[in-house]
Amino acid sequence: MSKPPFYVTTPIYYVNAEPHLGTAYTTIAADAVARYRRMTGHDVRFLTGLDEHGQKIAQAAEEHGVSPQEWVDSIAPTFTSAWEMLGITYDDFIRTTEDRHKRGVQAFWQKLHDDGHLYQGNYEGWYCVPDETYWTEDQLEEPGVCPQCGREVKFIREDNWFFKLSEFQQPLLDFYAANPEFVQPETRRNEVVSFVQGGLKDLSISRTTFSWGVPIPFAEGHVTYVWIDALLNYITALGYGSDDPADQERFARYWPADIHFVGKDIIRFHCVIWPAMLMAAGIEPPKSVFAHGFLLTKGEKMSKSKGNAQTPASLVERFGVDAYRYYFLRDVSFGHDGSISIEGMVQRYNGDLANDWGNLCSRLFNMTEKYLDGAAPAAPDLTAEADDDATMRAIAGKLPETYEDHMRRLDYSAALESAWELIKFANRYIENSAPWTLAKEGDTVRLAAVLYNALEAVRISALFTAPVMPNTSAEVWRRLGLGDITAVTDVCAAAEWGGLPEGSRVTKGDALFPRMYDEV
Ligand code: ME8
Numbered sequence: 001m002s003k004p005p006f007y008v009t010t011p012i013y014y015v016n017a018e019p020h021l022g023t024a025y026t027t028i029a030a031d032a033v034a035r036y037r038r039m040t041g042h043d044v045r046f047l048t049g050l051d052e053h054g055q056k057i058a059q060a061a062e063e064h065g066v067s068p069q070e071w072v073d074s075i076a077p078t079f080t081s082a083w084e085m086l087g088i089t090y091d092d093f094i095r096t097t098e099d100r101h102k103r104g105v106q107a108f109w110q111k112l113h114d115d116g117h118l119y120q121g122n123y124e125g126w127y128c129v130p131d132e133t134y135w136t137e138d139q140l141e142e143p144g145v146c147p148q149c150g151r152e153v154k155f156i157r158e159d160n161w162f163f164k165l166s167e168f169q170q171p172l173l174d175f176y177a178a179n180p181e182f183v184q185p186e187t188r189r190n191e192v193v194s195f196v197q198g199g200l201k202d203l204s205i206s207r208t209t210f211s212w213g214v215p216i217p218f219a220e221g222h223v224t225y226v227w228i229d230a231l232l233n234y235i236t237a238l239g240y241g242s243d244d245p246a247d248q249e250r251f252a253r254y255w256p257a258d259i260h261f262v263g264k265d266i267i268r269f270h271c272v273i274w275p276a277m278l279m280a281a282g283i284e285p286p287k288s289v290f291a292h293g294f295l296l297t298k299g300e301k302m303s304k305s306k307g308n309a310q311t312p313a314s315l316v317e318r319f320g321v322d323a324y325r326y327y328f329l330r331d332v333s334f335g336h337d338g339s340i341s342i343e344g345m346v347q348r349y350n351g352d353l354a355n356d357w358g359n360l361c362s363r364l365f366n367m368t369e370k371y372l373d374g375a376a377p378a379a380p381d382l383t384a385e386a387d388d389d390a391t392m393r394a395i396a397g398k399l400p401e402t403y404e405d406h407m408r409r410l411d412y413s414a415a416l417e418s419a420w421e422l423i424k425f426a427n428r429y430i431e432n433s434a435p436w437t438l439a440k441e442g443d444t445v446r447l448a449a450v451l452y453n454a455l456e457a458v459r460i461s462a463l464f465t466a467p468v469m470p471n472t473s474a475e476v477w478r479r480l481g482l483g484d485i486t487a488v489t490d491v492c493a494a495a496e497w498g499g500l501p502e503g504s505r506v507t508k509g510d511a512l513f514p515r516m517y518d519e520v
């Protein structure tokens with residue numbers, strides 16, 4: 001049976017500065033889903049990349065005394081190496097300065113022009129360069145200040161090309177009504193619907209006062225407005241606009257996208273402008289856009305411009321990559337704003353990872369070496385099972401479905417909590433069954449049964465922590481003498497009780513999460 005396709009994307013990030021905790025957050029969330037969907041047998045295509053055009057990037061280059069191309073080429077590797085450090089398993093990385101992208105953008109313009117969705121006009125109004133966003137006079141809450149980011153807006157007057165966005169008000173409202181899961185979470189959906197109900201203005205889609213962008217094929221001197229350029233990455237990366245049959249096949253296979261991950265700051269671009277652009281070109285809109293909240297430090301949005309950002313590298317160095325990924329997805333409820341702090345990170349690390357997960361693995365692997373010479377025992381006779389054994393099997397048995405349910409809603413915290421139910425129970429199970437006493441009393445049958453059951457709980461827990469903590473899960477499987485966990489493509493079958501083969505070599509190894517004593 002052929003695998004169902006699953007296309008997931010992150011925003012393409014601006015290269016005006018290096019990756020930070022916010023951009024890493026979205027990327028890790030998308031990666032966890034991509035990894036999980038590979039484990040549920042999907043043919044995953046995971047795209048991320050860089051937004052390299054526009055005034056903001058041209059200005060950053062100028063400030064650094066280099067050409068825009070030199071500038072973007074110097075920043076791009078900081079993203080690819082950060083994603084490598086964070087274990088991001090993207091299948092494609094698009095840069096908007098690539099030819100494949102420019103070709104797609106130009107094909108898109110030609111199509112919209114031919115079909116009468118564009119016209120020439122004059123734009124007069126305000127522009128926020130850091131957000132690359134147009135604002136009308138009445139949208140400004142304070143004169144001269146961007147209502148979104150609080151930075152200075154500039155007045156611009158240009159001859160531009162316009163997209164007839166206003167004509168898509170009703171089609172968009174009909175589309176939202178017919179596809180209730182398009183904008184997620186629910187609160188964001190209401191925000192988008194009421195924005196569109198308020199009326200849509202035509203959108204200026206070209207700029208003439210600078211040249212760092214994709215030229216509009218039928219309008220000399222005009223380059224594409226950077227947001228339109230950027231949104232198109234989701235289809236140009238698949239091959240939109242190419243005559244090559246391999247590109248066309250890829251596009252037909254993966255489009256429409258299953259999930260566009262975005263922050264709540266860019267929801268209108270993704271939920272209003274983007275589906276309208278696609279409708280105009282006769283392309284199906286994506287299946288869903290999930291807008292998550294902001295990471296806050298000390299109550300403020302954490303951002304590169306405010307300078308209150310820790311770097312991903314500094315935190316990875318201190319906590320390790322898996323603990324980093326775990327903290328953000330476990331502690332911040334996905335879809336809501338969330339405060340992050342070093343104190344919180346240390347607490348999660350010591351509590352959930354060192355005490356619960358790490359400790360469970362260490363003591364169990366130790367006991368297996370000590371009492372059973374490191375060989376996994378045979379699966380015990382179920383007819384002789386104790387109450388605790390049955391309870392643990394039941395918790396493990398419902399985990400695949402509960403986890404799937406949470407992951408479908410992108411509720412990472414709840415998904416991880418469901419895995420933790422098993423981890424915590426397994427710790428209690430060991431306490432209650434006291435293998436050390438069984439060993440002392442020479443009850444080898446019960447000792448083997450208890451260790452087998454606890455090892456099974458660990459094997460299964462590793463499956464469901466793998467999307468978020470891939471390195472630890474791979475290591476746990478290695479220590480259980482099992483194969484490569486990333487090769488699992490049917491997590492439900494793999495999670496069936498009794499999968500640990502008798503005689504599997506179990507090794508203890510070092511602590512997975514050594515306890516941290518420097519609390520802050
Ligand atoms: O907007 N908390 O790029 P960008 C959580 N190039 N997420 C955050 C965050 C925070 N404090 N700060 C940033 C752009 N993010 C455009 C996108 S897509 C076609 C073009 C994340 O570099 C979040 O995902 O400013 C947000 O939407 C994105 O970074 C903005 O990245």
